[in-house]
Amino acid sequence: MKRFSILDLAPVTEEQTMSQAMAASVALAQHAESLGFHRFWLAEHHNIAGIASAATSVLIGHIASATKTMRIGAGGIMLPNHAPMMVAEQFGTLAALYPDRIDLGLGRAPGSDMDTARALRRNMQGGDQFPEDVVELLNFLGDNPNDAKVRAFPGEGSHVPVWILGSSLFGAQLAAHLGLPYAFASHFAPAHLEQALHIYRTKFRPSQWLGAPYAMMAxxxxxxxxxxxxxxxxxxxxxxxxxxxxxxxxxxxxxxxxxxxxxxxxxxxxxxxxxxxxxxxxxxxxxxxxxxxxxxxxPDEVIVTSMxxxxxxxxxxxxxxxxxxxxxxx
Structure with a gap:
C-alpha cells in the first residue's frame, strides 16, 4: 500500500445545522491533513437530510481553502446528473485555485432516487451514456486545438486527475479500458471487490493519464x-x-x-x-x-470512511x- 486517504459525506447529526456539519468536515479535513492522509474526498448525494455534500464542488473548494497540502476531491461526482462541460468548468476552476491538489472521481449512479434524479436532470435519457460522457469530460480537461468549437474555460489544459468509481464490475472494465485509476466502494458493497480488482489489473491498458493500474479500495x-x-x-x-x-x-x-x-x-x-x-x-x-x-x-491505496x-x-x-x-x- 502506497497511501491512505479519507472519504467524507459531511454528515449532519440530529443536533446540527448544515453550517455546523460543514464546519465539522473542515475540522475533520484539517485533522486528517495533520495525520498524513493523502486525499480528502467528498461524495455527491441528494435529497438526504443527513448529508451536506450535495453541492460537491462548492464544498470541495471550501475544504481546499481550509487546508494546505492534502489533495481534495470528489469521490465522486455522479456524472449522469451533469453535463460534462459543466463538470470540466467547475473542476478546472478548482484546479486553477488550488493547483495540483484537486481530484475528480466519477460515478455512474445518480446518487439519489429516480424522482430526485428527474428533478436534477429535468429529462431522463434512455440508455447508459456514462462511458461517452467520461470521454467527453476527459477531452474538455485535456489539450484541444485552437479551432475546437466548444472548449471549457477554466478546465482545458488543467488535466485534473480523473478516477472511475464503482461498486460493480462495469467500472473496473471501463477504468481498465480507458487507462484511469480506479476506486471500489467496498465500504458498502464488498461482494464484487476481489473480482473487480482482478479485472481492472489484468485488463488495464496504459494511457496518457496512467502508465500502470492504480487501485483504491474503501x-x-x-x-x-x-x-x-x-x-x-x-x-x-x-x-x-x-x-x-x-x-x-x-x-x-x-x-x-x-x-x-x-x-x-x-x-x-x-x-x-x-x-x-x-x-x-x-x-x-x-x-x-x-x-x-x-x-x-x-490495494495501492485505502480510503477510509465512518459515520x-x-x-x-x-x-x-x-x-x-x-x-x-x-x-x-x-
Missing amino acids: MGVVGADTDEEARFLHSTQLMSFANVIQGAPGKLRKPVSDVEAHVPAHILGHVRGAMSIAAVGSPSTVQRRVTDIVGQYA IYDLPARLASLTIASEALSALVE
Missing part, C-alpha cells in the same frame, strides 16, 4: 479506546445505512448500546454484510483488521486509523 474504520466503545459508536452508521435501505434516510442518530432493538434483524443482517470491509474496535483490533484486509486485497455522531470521537477514530494505516505504507 474501508469503514471506527476506532476507540475499547472494542465495546467502538461498537457503540459504530451503531450510528449501522442505523443510518438501515434507514437508507428502508427508504427513510435522515440525519445521523445518536449511538445506542442495543442496535438490535432499533433495526429489524433481517435489515441489520444485510447492513452488517454490506459493511463487512471494516475495522471496528480498539487500536490493536483496528490494526489487526486493517492489516488483514490490506494483506488480502493488496460517527460526536466530532471529538470521530477525530480520535481518525487518529487510530492513521496509526494503523501508516504502519502498512511501503
Whole structure:
C-alpha cells in the first residue's frame, strides 16, 4: 500500500445545522491533513437530510481553502446528473485555485432516487451514456486545438486527475479500458471487490493519464479506546445505512448500546454484510483488521470512511486509523 486517504459525506447529526456539519468536515479535513492522509474526498448525494455534500464542488473548494497540502476531491461526482462541460468548468476552476491538489472521481449512479434524479436532470435519457460522457469530460480537461468549437474555460489544459468509481464490475472494465485509476466502494458493497480488482489489473491498458493500474479500495474504520466503545459508536452508521435501505434516510442518530432493538434483524443482517470491509474496535483490533484486509486485497491505496455522531470521537477514530494505516505504507 502506497497511501491512505479519507472519504467524507459531511454528515449532519440530529443536533446540527448544515453550517455546523460543514464546519465539522473542515475540522475533520484539517485533522486528517495533520495525520498524513493523502486525499480528502467528498461524495455527491441528494435529497438526504443527513448529508451536506450535495453541492460537491462548492464544498470541495471550501475544504481546499481550509487546508494546505492534502489533495481534495470528489469521490465522486455522479456524472449522469451533469453535463460534462459543466463538470470540466467547475473542476478546472478548482484546479486553477488550488493547483495540483484537486481530484475528480466519477460515478455512474445518480446518487439519489429516480424522482430526485428527474428533478436534477429535468429529462431522463434512455440508455447508459456514462462511458461517452467520461470521454467527453476527459477531452474538455485535456489539450484541444485552437479551432475546437466548444472548449471549457477554466478546465482545458488543467488535466485534473480523473478516477472511475464503482461498486460493480462495469467500472473496473471501463477504468481498465480507458487507462484511469480506479476506486471500489467496498465500504458498502464488498461482494464484487476481489473480482473487480482482478479485472481492472489484468485488463488495464496504459494511457496518457496512467502508465500502470492504480487501485483504491474503501474501508469503514471506527476506532476507540475499547472494542465495546467502538461498537457503540459504530451503531450510528449501522442505523443510518438501515434507514437508507428502508427508504427513510435522515440525519445521523445518536449511538445506542442495543442496535438490535432499533433495526429489524433481517435489515441489520444485510447492513452488517454490506459493511463487512471494516475495522471496528480498539487500536490493536483496528490494526489487526486493517492489516488483514490490506494483506488480502493488496490495494495501492485505502480510503477510509465512518459515520460517527460526536466530532471529538470521530477525530480520535481518525487518529487510530492513521496509526494503523501508516504502519502498512511501503
